[in-house]
Amino acid sequence: KAGVTQTPRYLIKTRGQQVTLSCSPISGHRSVSWYQQTPGQGLQFLFEYFSETQRNKGNFPGRFSGRQFSNSRSEMNVSTLELGDSALYLCASSFGGYYGYTFGSGTRLTVV
Amino acid sequence: SQQGEEDPQALSIQEGENATMNCSYKTSINNLQWYRQNSGRGLVHLILIRSNEREKHSGRLRVTLDTSKKSSSLLITASRAADTASYFCATDAGRDDKIIFGKGTRLHILP
Numbered sequence: 001k002a003g004v005t006q007t008p009r010y011l012i013k014t015r016g017q018q019v020t021l022s023c024s025p026i027s028g029h030r031s032v033s034w035y036q037q038t039p040g041q042g043l044q045f046l047f048e049y050f051s052e053t054q055r056n057k058g059n060f061p062g063r064f065s066g067r068q069f070s071n072s073r074s075e076m077n078v079s080t081l082e083l084g085d086s087a088l089y090l091c092a093s094s095f096g097g098y099y100g101y102t103f104g105s106g107t108r109l110t111v112v
Numbered sequence: 113s114q115q116g117e118e119d120p121q122a123l124s125i126q127e128g129e130n131a132t133m134n135c136s137y138k139t140s141i142n143n144l145q146w147y148r149q150n151s152g153r154g155l156v157h158l159i160l161i162r163s164n165e166r167e168k169h170s171g172r173l174r175v176t177l178d179t180s181k182k183s184s185s186l187l188i189t190a191s192r193a194a195d196t197a198s199y200f201c202a203t204d205a206g207r208d209d210k211i212i213f214g215k216g217t218r219l220h221i222l223p
Contacts, residue, residue: 004154006154033210033211035213042213042214042215042216043200043213045210045211045212045213048210055210056210088152090154090155092155099160100145100157100160101145101155101157101211102157103147103154103155103156103157104154105153105154106152106153106154108152
């Protein structure tokens with residue numbers, strides 16, 4: 001079966017711009033989580049969606065937002081980009097907590 | 113904030129040797145998971161151990177969990193070059209169905 005698909009794979013943006021990243025989960029998975037990975041902070045939880053509802057949110061500013069559609073696909077948006085937003089953004093989908101998460105290959109965002 | 117903390121941060125061993133990584137966490141959990149990440153790629157789920165389990169095997173992987181010490185270990189036996197990667201533990205406290213990752217152990221297998 002198809003894995004978790006994240007698009008685009010690479011992105012270069014300028015400070016102050018906004019960006020939208022997309023994630024298509026494994027068919028049947030209704031939970032989608034987003035993580036930011038940087039060398040300094042490691043993997044930081046951004047938010048989790050389940051059946052189009054945000055169930056959890058990490059400790060990130062309001063510039064980071066997301067949504068989930070009825071087909072479980074999810075998008076995350078970052079507005080007013082800062083240099084510190086440069087990171088690998090990972091999406092993961094799951095049936096639920098006891099089944100582990102399947103991760104996409106990530107979107108590498110570079111802010112210049 | 114990190115819930116799990118892996119030890120050591122980095123590990124280099126000869127191919128064929130066993131590699132052991134440890135993870136300590138702070139609060140009670142429903143389950144603990146181990147993931148592997150090859151350089152700059154997505155994470156791959158390796159194994160999940162529930163809080164009422166003490167040991168679990170999957171191929172060359174052996175995971176133990178000691179809830180009294182709030183710690184887990186991942187053993188990779190007969191290591192191969194392809195095992196070179198970063199390994200993360202992730203804890204699921206169950207209250208809000210999100211998992212929190214540690215900072216990982218970088219494993220390097222020497223030929």
